[in-house]
Amino acid sequence: MLTFSSPAQMGHAPLLELVNGAAEDHAETPARLANMLTMAGTVEAPGDHGLAPILAVHDHDYVAFLKDAHAAWLAAGRTGDAIGYAFPVRARRPLALDRIDGKLGQYGFDTVTPIAAGTWEAVHGAAQAAIAAAEAVVSGRSDKAFALCRPPGHHAGRDYFGGYCYLNNAAIAARLAVARGAGPVAVLDVDYHHGNGTQDIFYADGDVFFASIHADPRTDFPYFWGHADERGAGEGEGANLNLPLPRGTDWRSYESVLATAMEAIARFGARTLIVSYGADTFAEDPISQFSLSTQDMQRMGTMIGAAGLPTIAVMEGGYNVAALGRNVAAFIAGLEGG
Amino acid sequence: MLTFSSPAQMGHAPLLELVNGAAEDHAETPARLANMLTMAGTVEAPGDHGLAPILAVHDHDYVAFLKDAHAAWLAAGRTGDAIGYAFPVRARRPLALDRIDGKLGQYGFDTVTPIAAGTWEAVHGAAQAAIAAAEAVVSGRSDKAFALCRPPGHHAGRDYFGGYCYLNNAAIAARLAVARGAGPVAVLDVDYHHGNGTQDIFYADGDVFFASIHADPRTDFPYFWGHADERGAGEGEGANLNLPLPRGTDWRSYESVLATAMEAIARFGARTLIVSYGADTFAEDPISQFSLSTQDMQRMGTMIGAAGLPTIAVMEGGYNVAALGRNVAAFIAGLEGG
Numbered sequence A, B: 001m002l003t004f005s006s007p008a009q010m011g012h013a014p015l016l017e018l019v020n021g022a023a024e025d026h027a028e029t030p031a032r033l034a035n036m037l038t039m040a041g042t043v044e045a046p047g048d049h050g051l052a053p054i055l056a057v058h059d060h061d062y063v064a065f066l067k068d069a070h071a072a073w074l075a076a077g078r079t080g081d082a083i084g085y086a087f088p089v090r091a092r093r094p095l096a097l098d099r100i101d102g103k104l105g106q107y108g109f110d111t112v113t114p115i116a117a118g119t120w121e122a123v124h125g126a127a128q129a130a131i132a133a134a135e136a137v138v139s140g141r142s143d144k145a146f147a148l149c150r151p152p153g154h155h156a157g158r159d160y161f162g163g164y165c166y167l168n169n170a171a172i173a174a175r176l177a178v179a180r181g182a183g184p185v186a187v188l189d190v191d192y193h194h195g196n197g198t199q200d201i202f203y204a205d206g207d208v209f210f211a212s213i214h215a216d217p218r219t220d221f222p223y224f225w226g227h228a229d230e231r232g233a234g235e236g237e238g239a240n241l242n243l244p245l246p247r248g249t250d251w252r253s254y255e256s257v258l259a260t261a262m263e264a265i266a267r268f269g270a271r272t273l274i275v276s277y278g279a280d281t282f283a284e285d286p287i288s289q290f291s292l293s294t295q296d297m298q299r300m301g302t303m304i305g306a307a308g309l310p311t312i313a314v315m316e317g318g319y320n321v322a323a324l325g326r327n328v329a330a331f332i333a334g335l336e337g338g
Ligand SMILES: [Zn+2]
Pocket: A191, A192, A193, A278, A280, A316, A317, A318
């Protein structure tokens, strides 16, 4: 399995997240990537494929905002990381806002996704890792590739960040695959949390099927998206499949729902598969509530690999840092047919 | 001038607001009301007019949420005040969410509006003060009345809280006046911040004209609403007038814009006037950036009183606590024709 990661990804180190009514230590740390690298074997640095594959998914003004936001925060006399506090829940529309606090709300949807000094370089590096993995597969260099993305991407939409995510690495890989004639493409999201950004990006897109297995948003982030009745729109009608599961879900239940997702992907006729892999389904994850073991991660990889599709996997969440590399390695071993 | 305030209003004492990337002391304190009461002369406690006038403006499920939110927060094992962290900026819709964190986002739009133990009793009391003031005027008992509301209300919409506001006292008074045959009604909002909740409630309503003079939302909260191109919709088309002004605005500029607003209200043919009065236009307000003096507050009251309309004024913001009672008293003196 070819594996990609950029050294720039270590530079994103958010200090705090505003959650539980307070300022808490941030769960999405550089140590996550460090632990994955100890277990990952040979890792290639991606080349720089530039902004074009990113701008094929994300809004130009949003990308400009991401690049500039921390500098604007400091220019406004602030210290620490840039975090919004007010959000356009009604009648969101393009606006020429001047104040960084307003822009943070305009382009964000939560207070747990700070923009720190190294954020742009890191998210750009993570996106390049996803692009390199996609290039490796669509070029035929490899049948499967894994991008050790961090920060994750699946909560980020065309023009918004949130859920620790800034650029949607899975969506960037999917759109690249479609553009290079490797479609139709399916994105399978097995992170504990619903991939609302990916869903939103492809909601009306008939070229990309999105299937997500995740904790029921009635009890878990991102709450407002990931419900079973969200089935796509327009040309994407029926090409969005949400499979929410209750807290406490173990492998036995998970396996049958994963089988349902794989059948739907086969029925769609996908020729390339993108996997948003999050290890936060692990029983000992500190912020999540499923009951999968490390061995289950391998079983999951095996079932997905059995589809026999060219596959680009990108890393999403997983917050038990000590077990993260082990869980990723188990998933990769399964995916490789091990 | 009849003046109303409920003792329950003192019970809302939020600890923190999550703003500027951190947890800061809350600016909207019980001391604000205490200072106003020292300058207010005779203050009547409102009777309890029940929930009906509140439910004429606010969504039933939202009101049930407000009543229950702090208890649900404690039941989830939390301490302190309930504050959301994720917000439905895309495709907001009614959802049956189970977790209090999700509900706080579903019904809120910021992280500066905590729900504390005494919040419901206080906002209910503030609404009752507004209702009592409206009753006093529409019944003909008095030509003018002032409700010393606190917490404020003008940022709260039909089914959302934010900007230190939970129930929209001005909207409740306006709808009561229309229901009692005292319409058409105009709401004039002279708080430093745009009254986005009031605008939203009456946006498609031809019975209520809304005019707001406020800091340009390109630089100031609430950012996403209050722009000059928001002019109403449907039957309310043309009945919404936003007059944003730059930071640093002094009385000279303010006066001519207030004259514009008063002319528009006269043209609309309003028979009753609701005023959302905020003292945060004061030069020494700690969180705002206009340059009005206490004497200017009296001038403002005089210009508004000169319309000769039955008038119900409700208190909104103003965060220079030591000067608050003085500024309110000056405004009332002007309104009374003093
Ligand atoms: Zn996750």
